[in-house]
Amino acid sequence: MTSPDRVRADARRNRERVLAAARAVFAERGLDAPMAAVARRAGVGVATLYRHFPTRDALVREAFARQRETCSRALAEALAAADPWDGLRHLVETVCALHREERGFPAAFLAAFPGAAPEHARLGRRAERDLALLVRRARESGALRPDFHPSDLVMALVAHCGMVAALPDDAAASRRLVAYLLQSFRADRANAPLPPPSALSLGALLSTARGPGGLSPSSSRRPGTRG
Amino acid sequence: MTSPDRVRADARRNRERVLAAARAVFAERGLDAPMAAVARRAGVGVATLYRHFPTRDALVREAFARQRETCSRALAEALAAADPWDGLRHLVETVCALHREERGFPAAFLAAFPGAAPEHARLGRRAERDLALLVRRARESGALRPDFHPSDLVMALVAHCGMVAALPDDAAASRRLVAYLLQSFRADRANAPLPPPSALSLGALLSTARGPGGLSPSSSRRPGTRG
DNA sequence: CCGTAAACGGACGATCGCGTCCGCTTCCAG
DNA sequence: CTGGAAGCGGACGCGATCGTCCGTTTACGG
Numbered sequence: 001m002t003s004p005d006r007v008r009a010d011a012r013r014n015r016e017r018v019l020a021a022a023r024a025v026f027a028e029r030g031l032d033a034p035m036a037a038v039a040r041r042a043g044v045g046v047a048t049l050y051r052h053f054p055t056r057d058a059l060v061r062e063a064f065a066r067q068r069e070t071c072s073r074a075l076a077e078a079l080a081a082a083d084p085w086d087g088l089r090h091l092v093e094t095v096c097a098l099h100r101e102e103r104g105f106p107a108a109f110l111a112a113f114p115g116a117a118p119e120h121a122r123l124g125r126r127a128e129r130d131l132a133l134l135v136r137r138a139r140e141s142g143a144l145r146p147d148f149h150p151s152d153l154v155m156a157l158v159a160h161c162g163m164v165a166a167l168p169d170d171a172a173a174s175r176r177l178v179a180y181l182l183q184s185f186r187a188d189r190a191n192a193p194l195p196p197p198s199a200l201s202l203g204a205l206l207s208t209a210r211g212p213g214g215l216s217p218s219s220s221r222r223p224g225t226r227g
Numbered sequence: 228m229t230s231p232d233r234v235r236a237d238a239r240r241n242r243e244r245v246l247a248a249a250r251a252v253f254a255e256r257g258l259d260a261p262m263a264a265v266a267r268r269a270g271v272g273v274a275t276l277y278r279h280f281p282t283r284d285a286l287v288r289e290a291f292a293r294q295r296e297t298c299s300r301a302l303a304e305a306l307a308a309a310d311p312w313d314g315l316r317h318l319v320e321t322v323c324a325l326h327r328e329e330r331g332f333p334a335a336f337l338a339a340f341p342g343a344a345p346e347h348a349r350l351g352r353r354a355e356r357d358l359a360l361l362v363r364r365a366r367e368s369g370a371l372r373p374d375f376h377p378s379d380l381v382m383a384l385v386a387h388c389g390m391v392a393a394l395p396d397d398a399a400a401s402r403r404l405v406a407y408l409l410q411s412f413r414a415d416r417a418n419a420p421l422p423p424p425s426a427l428s429l430g431a432l433l434s435t436a437r438g439p440g441g442l443s444p445s446s447s448r449r450p451g452t453r454g
Numbered sequence: 455c456c457g458t459a460a461a462c463g464g465a466c467g468a469t470c471g472c473g474t475c476c477g478c479t480t481c482c483a484g
Numbered sequence: 485c486t487g488g489a490a491g492c493g494g495a496c497g498c499g500a501t502c503g504t505c506c507g508t509t510t511a512c513g514g
Binding site: 110124127128131145147149150151152153154155156158159160161162163164165166167173176177180181183184185189191193194197198199200201202 | 337351354355358372374376377378379380381382383385386387388389390391392393394400403404407408410411412416418420421424425426427428429
């Protein structure tokens with residue numbers, strides 16, 4: 001059962017090339033871009049891709065491992081911060097910055113959700129416990145509103161993530177939403193100035209007639225749906 | 228160029244059947260469910276479906292026409308309200324309730340976005356103008372914070388919509404997010420009690436190991452991406 | 455009741471993505 | 485240097501969806 005441990009150098013190299021290609025392709029074409037596109041971009045045969053990552057899930061998971069690592073670290077840092085509110089803010093801002101900056105990650109983040117709870121909950125449980133502790137401390141410090149619930153943090157992250165997924169180019173909107181949310185979580189209302197608003201317009205959202213090319217290009221589906 | 232005007236009764240009936248089926252199927256299987264599935268559900272041949280709605284976009288647009296109509300009406304009502312803040316709240320709550328209650332609509336709402344601005348901007352322009360007016364009035368009434376920008380409303384709607392798309396069953400999270408956002412938009416901070424929190428957990432979001440079936444079932448893509 | 459035009463439906467060819475299979479190449483230990 | 489095992493790559497068979505084409509059915513005005 002003990003695997004060779006010694007991996008051929010070219011294999012390791014190819015693995016990295018595939019991961020980089022996957023990030024690029026997922027960022028450009030969405031999480032369900034053809035596997036072949038990833039392989040081509042990596043300069044590698046499909047078989048090699050499938051050998052390293054038997055399923056799309058495995059590939060996505062590995063491709064964004066660093067990002068998840070960053071999230072996880074941000075939680076630890078938040079917990080270690082001298083002021084729990086600062087910790088909370090740090091957590092939110094770190095995760096949201098990741099959503100904003102790492103193209104394709106929001107989709108992976110959202111996609112991770114529905115199937116999240118079932119098994120493996122090892123690290124998940126721990127994260128939950130840490131979050132609960134952080135929230136309790138921040139509430140007790142008086143900075144966080146007393147009716148704040150840990151799930152509100154998740155709610156905020158998912159909402160932000162969903163917005164970024166829909167509007168991947170609007171960093172202004174992302175920053176502004178984060179600022180609004182953080183302000184609404186404070187117990188007092190230190191109305192710190194908000195970052196500048198985005199250029200979003202109501203556009204055709206309420207319009208009845210729609211031009212061509214409206215929704216067709218990658219018609220989008222709800223990320224969280226059991227097959 | 229003048230079309231017959233007189234449409235056969237069965238044609239009209241089939242059209243309605245297809246629209247109802249489309250809403251059902253889109254709700255269950257996402258916006259890019261097979262056209263054939265819609266046809267089957269409607270008890271109709273594919274050809275009939277394609278005759279009435281030449282493209283998927285056309286079908287989606289028509290299927291959710293009533294919902295868009297409701298949004299549009301909500302804006303008008305908001306503008307007509309005696310108190311502009313009440314109007315704004317009504318608008319947000321109406322649209323978000325729609326997101327929450329009409330399965331499939333959030334995806335359509337989001338999908339409508341990226342291609343929104345280009346042409347047809349007729350109704351869009353008007354909506355924008357109305358919104359700007361509403362916002363100005365609400366600011367001047369003192370209820371809405373002075374640094375609120377009309378795009379913030381769109382930002383909030385897209386964020387809420389994104390969250391609902393990711394967590395279609397969590398009405399509690401939806402209501403709570405709306406409450407947080409509305410509170411954060413107030414100039415004063417009338418800390419009205421929030422609706423109860425959701426049962427969301429951090430789950431495996433930060434977890435490194437992921438069990439099987441994590442993201443695979445309908446792997447989700449960013450709704451707004453030009454092909 | 456009847457004829458016609460409109461509407462219907464399902465079969466069909468084309469396209470696309472998946473994941474495997476197998477012959478060839480490359481690494482590296484001895 | 486050399487042999488063998490690990491790794492590689494692309495062709496291939498499969499299944500799903502698309503959108504059209506055409507023979508058949510149905511509504512309805514006269």
